Amino acid sequence: MVSLLEMPQAVSKSPTRDAAQLPAQQNDTAMIEIDRVKFAYGTNTVLHDVTLNVPPKAVTAFIGPSGCGKTTLLRCINRMNDLVDGAAITQGAIRIQGTDINTPGLDVVELRRRVGMVFQKSNPFPKSIYDNIAYGLRIAGVTKRSLIDEAVEKSLRASALWDEVKDRLNVSGYGLSGGQQQRLCIARALAVEPEIILMDEPCSALDPIATAKVEELIHHLKQHYTIVIVTHNMQQAGRVSDNTAFFYLGRLIEFADTRKIFSNPSQKQTEDYITGRFG
Amino acid sequence: MTSVRPHLRRSRIIERIAFWAFRIATYIVLAFATYIFLDIGIKGARTVFTTTAPFVNTTFLFDRPQTLYVFEHEGQKMTLGDTDFRAWKETHGEPAVDPTTVAYSAGGIWPCIVGTALLVVGSMVLALFVGISSAIYLSEYSRNGRFIKLVRIAILNLAGVPSIVFGLFGFGLFVIFFGWNVSLLAGWFTLGLMILPAIITASEESLRAVPQGLREGSLALGATKWQTIRKNVLPYALPGILTSSILGIARVAGETAPIMFTAAYAMRDEMPWQVSRASDFVFQGVMALPYHIYVVSSKIPQNEYTERVQYGAAFVFLALVMLIALTSIVLREKSRSRLSW
Amino acid sequence: MPVLAESPPMVPPRTRSLVSTSGAEQAIKAFFGGNALVALLVLALITVFLFREGFGFFGQNLNNLRLYRSAGLEYVDFIRVEAEKHSELTRALNDLRLRQFQKMQIEGVAPEQANASLATFDEFATAFSDTSEPLNGLVSDLSEQASALKEQLFAQAEAGATAGAPPVERDAALAVLRAGTQQYDQAVSGVSTGVDQLLSTAPPLPEAKLQQTFDKWKQRARDYVAQLPAAGEKLRAWSPDTPVPWYRAISAFLFGHDWITASFWQDWYGIRPLLVGSIMVSLVALFFAVPLGVASAVYVSEIASRHEKRIIKPYIEFISAIPSVVLGFFGIAVVGTAVRAISELPMFSWVSFFPISERLNVFTAGLLLALMAVPTIFTLAEDALRNVPRGFKEASYALGANRLQTIARVLVPASLSGIVSAILLGLGRVIGETMVVLLCAGNRIDIPDFTQGLGAFFQPVHTMTGIIAQEMGEVVRGSIHYRALFMVGLVLFTITLLINYFAQKLVARYRMSIG
Secondary structure, three states: OOOHHHOOOOHHHOOOOOOOOOOOOOHHHOOEEEEEEEEEEOOEEEEEEEEEEEOOOOEEEEEOOOOOOHHHHHHHHOOHHHHOOOEEEEEEEEEEOOEEOOOOOOOHHHHHHHEEEEOOOOOOOOOEHHHHHHHHHHHOOOOOHHHHHHHHHHHHHHOOOHHHHHHHOOOEHHHOOHHHHHHHHHHHHHHOOOOEEEEEOOOOOOOHHHHHHHHHHHHHHOOOOEEEEEOOOHHHHHHHOOEEEEEEOOEEEEEEEHHHHHHOOOOHHHHHHHOOOOO | OOOOOHHHHHHHHHHHHHHHHHHHHHHHHHHHHHHHHHHHHHHHHHHHEOOOOOOEOHHHHHOOEEEEEEEEEOOEEEEEEHHHHHHHHHHHOOOOOOOEEEEEEEEOOHHHHHHHHHHHHHHHHHHHHHHHHHHHHHHHHOOOOHHHHHHHHHHHHHOOOOHHHHHHHHHHHHHHHOOOOOOHHHHHHHHHHHHHHHHHHHHHHHHHHOOHHHHHHHHHOOOOHHHHHHHHHHHHHHHHHHHHHHHHHHHHHHOOOOOOOOOEOOOOOOOOOOOOOHHHHHHOOEOOHHHHHHHHHHOOOOOOOOHHHHHHHHHHHHHHHHHHHHHHHHHHHHHHHHOOO | OOOHHHOOOOOOOOOOOHHHHHHHHHHHHHHHHHHHHHHHHHHHHHHHHHHHHHHHHHHHHHHHHHHHHHOOHHHHHHHHHHHHHHHHHHHHHHHHHHHHHHHHHHOOOOHHHHHHHOHHHHHHHHHHHHOOHHHHHHHHHHHHHHHHHHHHHHHHHHHOOOOOOOOOOHHHHHHHHHOHHHHHHHHHHHHHHHHHHHHHOOOOOOOHHHHHHHHHHHHHHHHHHHHHHHHHHHHHHOOOOOOOOOHHHHHHHHHOOOEEOOOOOOOEEOOHHHHHHHHHHHHHHHHHHHHHHHHHHHHHHHHOOHHHHHHHHHHHHHHOOOOHHHHHHHHHHHHHHHHHHHHOOHHHOOOOOOOOOOOOOHHHHHHHHHHHHHHHHHHHHHHHHHOOOHHHHHHHHHOOOOHHHHHHHHHHHHOHHHHHHHHHHHHHHHHOOOHHHHHHOEOOOOOOOHHHHHHHHHOOEOOHHHHHHHHHHHOOOOOHHHHHHHHHHHHHHHHHHHHHHHHHHHHHHHHHHHO
16 A cells, blocks of 8 residues: 655655746656546547646646546546546556556545645535535544634635635535635635645636636645646636646647747647637 | 407417316315325224323223124123123123124224334334445445446336235245244335335435535545545435435335235234243234224224224324325425525 | 745644555445345345246146146036036026016016016026036036046146055046037037027017017027037047147236136136236226326416415325325225215216126226325326426417417427326336225126126226235245246236336436436
């Protein structure tokens, strides 16, 4: 049985990344290495030979037209695709800090604790706001009330929700607005202190004001977390991400610094997509 | 627009007539059912309730069935139960004319109530345990392959198999093949199996109604599968499971066909706890309310002496089953308004 | 924005070892899987067991049928059929007399006078009845011989090849039996001369219409006499050693029109009377339940006020919880008597088969079963109607259709497969119902007399479910009767499975098309 705890910890302690640095191709600075991954739903291959290194403590955006495989790739990173029947990586590997996450016997639960996820459709549990956030801690075996209280406040502050909900922590998470619900889900993910946060179109169901708040939140979070975000919204990718990967028909077309992708893409397809000629 | 065109007026009249026809059809059903409730309610209440304290007929509810003796004594018509008749004979000697006897018509139905309760509890424990576990497996653990799909269809279809077929099966397998004879155990298994497909189907439906997002959200936070099921799926599926279980109780309690040759006796003098060895408990047959109603409505004539036990037993049984069903319906309405996604 | 990294990690390193957690998860999964497996196995076992116990029936039934032939029972039954046809003619005569008598009563003729005027007819009837004497005598003599032989053969088969079992003089016994052919020919000539004589001296009936019937009867009697020698040919052609083909065991079960058990003569296990009974009861039930169920579904989903809806819907669902044995009791105590009382009302005297003689009959049982089927049909049909997309309805209103037109032309067609599957499931419930038919269908194992037209629906029948409930408690395990009941159960099982399967298929298709 292999535990992620046994992974080399040196990488995560690496100094904060210089914003101007290009996407690291050297493995020693990559948080997530996606290495020639091929992925299929049954006989239907949806990802072809994707290779990509996600740098730590930065925001990496996956963009591309619908059905290009970006969400599928995202869900591979915390093995959420295990829930889908017949779906599997047929070739290649995904490594987090050097450990292949598909190693037989690897503890998926531990993996998911370290790789948090925020879903496209906000999915608070039908519990109180407090219990929503405490959920992750409780299942991890934290029982001390004071610790949980502290973590709830900290996560809610970190997701910029604290001031809005501090007086009604006991009301149902369903009572919040759409944007608040999504930030609650982010807070919930933060509470278990992951190292990586995966976001699957987190703003697609939100109005512009709520979107702005979530984007601001993402901007702050990247100081401490490695964030991968899937988005349909090009402006959003431009605003929040440091690096951008463009996918098309299951292939990675281009992966580069966001500014470069948006100002001077090296591939014709990327340019066509970004300038709105298709997609 | 001052005048309505004639064909519009005609269609309006037709519409009104048709709506009345629908309304009448609906109310015929309601009236028929209401008539049954009232007939059994009124005639049964005469047996079950009394005008003096404690206002319920304790003899009828808490005594065993006895044979009724009807005879004339000094110009007076006497109607006495078995026990009373024997006591009467002690003091008066044999009556001049041989008394007319009517089976089951004196005394009460206590052993039947107890028997039905025992049957229901045992079979529901069995069915709920296996049924809910199976539903959890099918909904949460199993991969959605062709085999599981087949299993699901099979279970769904078995839910519609007539109860008499389960009775036949129970009789052949438990009573004869396993040699359990007519016993509580055979009844539990037969009734439990009969209700099992319905419990599995309903529980699985409730589990599947819990949105996938809740599961994914929980798993993404590093919960194990079991933690996710226990904390984030079962609690929300529980109202649905509970409702269908209670409906299952109503069905198990109400069925006669499966127990008539696996668990039920027409007449038994001992109460279920009067067994010499504890192990005999599960191997004894019991009296059961539905079977008793069958017996008293088909094996003894309809007359002034039998009406008491016939309507009384039907009333008690109907009231019990309806109470259970009502609980289930009320619970469902409540949970429907509370939980919605 | 506070800085997260400043505080120590909140989630403590996991204290439980990963291996054991995983092991526990596996164990939990195995637990649920095990339960599912048990459930599955047991449910599969039901099917297997039904088949196992049921299929043995055919072998035993084949032996039963072979014994019937080899012991000469079949031979005797050829003659018995003729004797029975004769007594049927006698019954028709008596019936004729009864009708004439009733007619006279209505016309105000005193009973004594009526009897007197019918004296010659009575004489004729008695004389006709007597002509069958030689036939009846022959049948009862031969029956005894054949029964004895059957018993011996049966005992021999039971004892098997064990030594000491006395050899059965089968050939000798059969030879004695077959001497019956000559006796039959003699009896036939006696009957035909007797009947011919009688017919020429038949007295007239006062009522013209009845006289017509009587003339028809005379023709029947002549036909009867004319076909008597044919049976003689059958007797001659009969051989006890003609093999009974294997498929007779199956066809005798599926198409046989007699269900006779524990008989001293010959047991027959033909499912047809039971099947016909079940189907007739279900037809009556659906006849009432389909219009009422569908109409109330339409009413509740489209017409009723919200207030009405809130009461009617749970109430109808509530009806489905009424235990069937209570309904059956209600049928015996109230409905049966009421149905007969209604049939005796003068306002229904124009109905040819009224007043009915049996209060427990197809109609009584069907009426009560209808009440059981209505909630099933109502709930599912209402569901189907409610799930028709709002857009359909709105589009129809926008085109100026009124509510009735929208219901009839948009809503009902759109939900039709849902409604049909509701009806199918209602049928499944009705055909598998036991207690109501056991208590209220009259339990006469006979195919009703369809010459009465709709009157057949007022005759008692027995059903597949009823026969199992009634006879299962008394059979010996492994006996042919026991296995025959399992076969009936298997037929029932198959029918309901098929009904359910098609209902579910329809629902699935309906869900897809509405999507």
